[in-house]
Amino acid sequence: MRPDPPKAPSGDLFRSSLEAILDPEHELIKLADLIDWDRFDDAFGPYYHERKGRRGLRTRLMVGLHLLKHMKGLSDEETCAAWRENPYFQAFCGESHFQHRLPFDRFGGPSFHWKADLFRLTQ
Numbered sequence: 001m002r003p004d005p006p007k008a009p010s011g012d013l014f015r016s017s018l019e020a021i022l023d024p025e026h027e028l029i030k031l032a033d034l035i036d037w038d039r040f041d042d043a044f045g046p047y048y049h050e051r052k053g054r055r056g057l058r059t060r061l062m063v064g065l066h067l068l069k070h071m072k073g074l075s076d077e078e079t080c081a082a083w084r085e086n087p088y089f090q091a092f093c094g095e096s097h098f099q100h101r102l103p104f105d106r107f108g109g110p111s112f113h114w115k116a117d118l119f120r121l122t123q
Contacts, residue, residue, distance in 0.1 A: 064093030
């Protein structure tokens, strides 16, 4: 199934938003602003079934993690560990507030790798 659309940031009174505490001049914040994330949603959308299977993870999260993995030369496990510790990684992947846990059990998985390979072949 397609991922749910991103939720509008909520005004959490007890947590600061990443936007409020991170340096807007940081390389990952600047890069995230340059990327057309909707393009990935449009490109991967046809590969999801509307009613079958579990709901997919947000495309920006998965694409962001793959970009970070390759930009920083990290393994899947190292990427996940860095995401949990680094608010810039989380902001790059579209989070509005700092998260203490990953929103999934395993990084990527064969399904997303297959879709990413198919996308690369069609471009």
